[in-house]
Amino acid sequence: MHKDNDGDVQLVGGTTSLEGRVEVYYQGSWGTVCDDYWDEQDAMVVCNQVMPGYVGINFGHAYFGEGVGDIILDDVYCTGTESSLLDCAHSGLYNHDCMHVEDASVRCYMPANDGDIQLIGGGAAYQGRVEIFYNLQWGTVCDDSWDLQDATVVCRQLGFTGATDAPQRVGHW
Known part of the structure; x- marks a missing residue:
């Protein structure tokens, strides 16, 4: 006790x-x-x-x-x-x-450092919207020219071996 x-x-x-x-x-x-x-x-x-x-x-x-x-x-x-x-x-x-x-x-x-990456809003720890920490705040990453190579870098930074998909938002605001 x-x-x-x-x-x-x-x-x-x-x-x-x-x-x-x-x-x-x-x-x-x-x-x-x-x-x-x-x-x-x-x-x-x-x-x-x-x-x-x-x-x-x-x-x-x-x-x-x-x-x-x-x-x-x-x-x-x-x-x-x-x-x-x-x-x-x-x-x-x-x-x-x-x-x-x-x-x-x-x-x-947990405090973050500039350049730290996190995935938000996914159904699991290995998926979601990419956010990067910079200047004491989290921000999103624009998906212009976003591809599997970019997603692989993010996944490796998070400790995974690579990416299998790099979806972009369809349509415009």
Whole structure:
């Protein structure tokens, strides 16, 4: 049986274990975090606790639903390097001016590097719309002159041996 430790975090209400309302364990129970001053550095600390190496997008206003019980933290100020949310500056444990409609949330993801490729919207990991990461955002690839050679490069970059098809969108917008 797993024993929860003070400062552990969990994400509740999301569609995967990498997103949800942030809950912190402290002295025998789980409580929420108020979204006042909630930002990317705070989300980074939470996501790194949930899945080391991951970063996060911050959400407020109970984006993944309102919690119940105690609100444990408010006015959280992380630098992004802390190992636990409790190590960040805050207004004091249980000291808040919030209601659960202000519960903080995050969505965690593996950070990408310029030139990284992903396939989106396919029925399996080996198919989908090609997207490339550049300048801190994902973008699509135009299919003008797109062919099997291009698709093979993408597939090899993703760890597959090659491509069997390189469909283009038929018609114009």
